[in-house]
Amino acid sequence: xxxxxxxxxxxxxxxxxxxxxxxxxxxxxxxxxxxxxxxxxxxxxxxxxxxxxxxxxxxxxxxxxxxxxxxxxxxxxxxxxxxxxxxxxxxxxxxxxxxxxxxxxxxxxxxxxxxxxxxxxxxxxxxxxxxxxxxxxxxxxxxxxxxxxxxxxxxxxxxxxxxxxxxxxxxxxxxxxxxxxxxxxxxxxxxxxxxxxxxxxxxxxxxxxxxxxxxxxxxxxxxxxxxxxxxxxxxxxxxxxxxxxxxxxxxxxxxxxxxxxxxxxxxxxxxxxx
Amino acid sequence: xxxxxxxxxxxxxxxxxxxxxxxxxxxxxxxxxxxxxxxxxxxxxxxxxxxxxxxxxxxxxxxxxxxxxxxxxxxxxxxxxxxxxxxxxxxxxxxxxxxxxxxxxxxxxxxxxxxxxxxxxxxxxxxxxxxxxxxxxxxxxxxxxxxxxxxxxxxxxxxxxxxxxxxxxxxxxxxxxxxxxxxxxxxxxxxxxxxxxxxxxxxxxxxxxxxxxxxxxxxxxxxxxxxxxxxxxxxxxxxxxxxxxxxxxxxxxxxxxxxxxxxxxxxxxxxxxxxxxxxxxxxxxxxxxxxxxxxxxxxxxxxxxxxxxxx
Numbered sequence: 077x078x079x080x081x082x083x084x085x086x087x088x089x090x091x092x093x094x095x096x097x098x099x100x101x102x103x104x105x106x107x108x109x110x111x112x113x114x115x116x117x118x119x120x121x122x123x124x125x126x127x128x129x130x131x132x133x134x135x136x137x138x139x140x141x142x143x144x145x146x147x148x149x150x151x152x153x154x155x156x157x158x159x160x161x162x163x164x165x166x167x168x169x170x171x172x173x174x175x176x177x178x179x180x181x182x183x184x185x186x187x188x189x190x191x192x193x194x195x196x197x198x199x200x201x202x203x204x205x206x207x208x209x210x211x212x213x214x215x216x217x218x219x220x221x222x223x224x225x226x227x228x229x230x231x232x233x234x235x236x237x238x239x240x241x242x243x244x245x246x247x248x249x250x251x252x253x254x255x256x257x258x259x260x261x262x263x264x265x266x267x268x269x270x271x272x273x274x275x276x277x278x279x280x281x282x283x284x285x286x287x288x289x290x291x292x293x294x295x296x297x298x299x300x301x302x303x304x305x306x307x308x309x310x311x312x313x314x315x316x317x318x319x320x321x322x323x324x325x326x327x328x329x330x331x332x333x334x335x336x337x338x339x340x341x342x343x344x345x346x347x348x349x350x
Numbered sequence: 351x352x353x354x355x356x357x358x359x360x361x362x363x364x365x366x367x368x369x370x371x372x373x374x375x376x377x378x379x380x381x382x383x384x385x386x387x388x389x390x391x392x393x394x395x396x397x398x399x400x401x402x403x404x405x406x407x408x409x410x411x412x413x414x415x416x417x418x419x420x421x422x423x424x425x426x427x428x429x430x431x432x433x434x435x436x437x438x439x440x441x442x443x444x445x446x447x448x449x450x451x452x453x454x455x456x457x458x459x460x461x462x463x464x465x466x467x468x469x470x471x472x473x474x475x476x477x478x479x480x481x482x483x484x485x486x487x488x489x490x491x492x493x494x495x496x497x498x499x500x501x502x503x504x505x506x507x508x509x510x511x512x513x514x515x516x517x518x519x520x521x522x523x524x525x526x527x528x529x530x531x532x533x534x535x536x537x538x539x540x541x542x543x544x545x546x547x548x549x550x551x552x553x554x555x556x557x558x559x560x561x562x563x564x565x566x567x568x569x570x571x572x573x574x575x576x577x578x579x580x581x582x583x584x585x586x587x588x589x590x591x592x593x594x595x596x597x598x599x600x601x602x603x604x605x606x607x608x609x610x611x612x613x614x615x616x617x618x619x620x621x622x623x624x625x626x627x628x629x630x631x632x633x634x635x636x637x638x639x640x641x642x643x644x645x646x647x648x649x650x651x652x653x654x655x656x657x658x659x660x661x
Binding site (some may be wrong): 185186187189190191192193194195197198199201202274278281282285286287288298301302304305308309312315316318319320322323326327330331 | 365368369372373376377487488490491492493495496499500502503507514590591593594595597598601602612613616617621624628631632635636639
């Protein structure tokens with residue numbers, strides 16, 4: 077077993093555990109994440125509440141488990157939509173070339189010249205705070221990375237012999253793109269999507285931390301950290317556990333991305349962490 | 351070099367105008383009515399019309415865009431809907447605090463990342479290399495909105511050695527600068543390590559070693575100078591990201607900068623203030639990338655336009 081495959085295995089196991097915990101949250105969470113116990117507000121970790129209780133006496137473990145669902149949904153929805161939009165734009169630009177390539181890539185350049193998180197903050201502030209708008213905002217900024225990557229790869233592949241051979245045999249452009257070029261994009265896009273998912277989870281938590289994401293009483297890791305800010309002096313556990321969950325999820329995804337990159341021999345992905 | 355610098359600044363202007371256009375479109379074209387967001391959908395029609403007029407939203411879109419660009423060229427970013435003060439003045443008052451924080455974060459990042467990255471590359475496979483890699487991975491995974499509160503718990507609440515929040519002397523700067531800079535130092539450590547490792551394997555390094563130059567001498571005089579060019583590029587890109595990151599860090603530490611003003615603008619639904627803050631941060635982002643390009647060209651003549659291609 078190579079070091080890269082060991083890394084991929086370990087990261088995938090951690091990620092799988094986090095995903096399973098989030099998916100199974102309604103069944104494994106000890107309590108309803110919105111159930112309040114005003115007699116036990118800010119209670120520290122105990123046998124009955126392993127991670128303690130928040131300012132409304134809600135069970136933090138249950139909220140961390142349910143918060144993972146929001147992160148997972150936002151991460152997957154953002155990556156999937158960005159991948160489809162960015163992949164399609166990049167493939168068209170890279171394969172068509174010429175003025176269409178120039179035009180699409182200038183749009184990408186302008187969007188990449190803008191701090192992504194700031195654009196997401198502005199968009200959600202204008203559209204209104206909700207999880208759907210967070211996904212929309214993150215997709216509007218996230219597709220550019222995939223577009224640039226796909227465009228570069230397609231541009232490189234379109235002059236390769238097997239593409240020219242297919243063209244010489246009379247295959248139409250759409251068939252060449254789908255049958256010969258797109259399958260070769262899987263590895264770099266998979267690596268990029270792994271890092272993109274980590275970026276989306278942090279961005280969602282950032283927006284929720286600013287009050288622009290999931291709204292109360294929905295549990296979300298970023299919103300839990302925002303809630304905990306006012307009680308750092310008396311109840312640091314409100315801050316420690318949701319932050320730990322985000323860090324573990326991001327660490328697992330980054331490890332997985334790194335490992336996959338080495339394993340699949342992909343060149344470094346575009347950094348979405350801006 | 352001066353020509354290159356002027357050329358890059360000239361090229362940055364259209365990007366800033368494009369960013370400004372994007373901000374304009376955000377408020378004026380995206381689905382949803384800013385007036386609804388500001389007043390709520392149940393507001394009286396007369397109040398809605400009055401606000402629409404005050405914001406100039408009742409004029410044709412192109413007229414509004416023209417007025418927006420003209421205002422931008424003359425430094426007029428409109429007036430705050432809450433205080434009535436000019437947005438340009440409100441933002442300008444906050445810029446020094448944000449610059450202080452961002453530069454502080456940059457110093458933290460460089461002071462940690464450069465020695466750690468070089469040491470890790472000089473001793474690959476040793477405990478220091480493994481520690482540097484672990485730091486880079488963990489630092490990149492820890493979001494600032496968690497790291498900041500953890501530093502507050504550790505250094506302000508438990509140890510009582512640094513203030514919890516606010517802006518004052520150097521002591522007030524330490525925790526916010528570390529919160530903002532540690533993530534960047536993780537990325538820079540990784541980049542420096544990789545860049546130095548690549549340079550150490552080059553022929554000119556082997557030649558220098560063969561001529562009897564010591565390990566430290568080779569690193570300091572040959573490898574480091576060449577390894578720094580890509581690091582500077584990342585530094586420029588990350589400096590812009592730091593500016594955007596101030597929105598979170600300034601919120602955690604009640605730091606009175608542009609980032610905090612952005613959040614105040616969001617909370618008060620003060621669109622002109624929000625627009626002004628985003629524009630200033632975006633312009634800073636573009637200028638930082640431009641500066642990185644110029645410094646990069648100064649360090650590495652191969653990256654200058656017109657330089658012969660090296661094979």
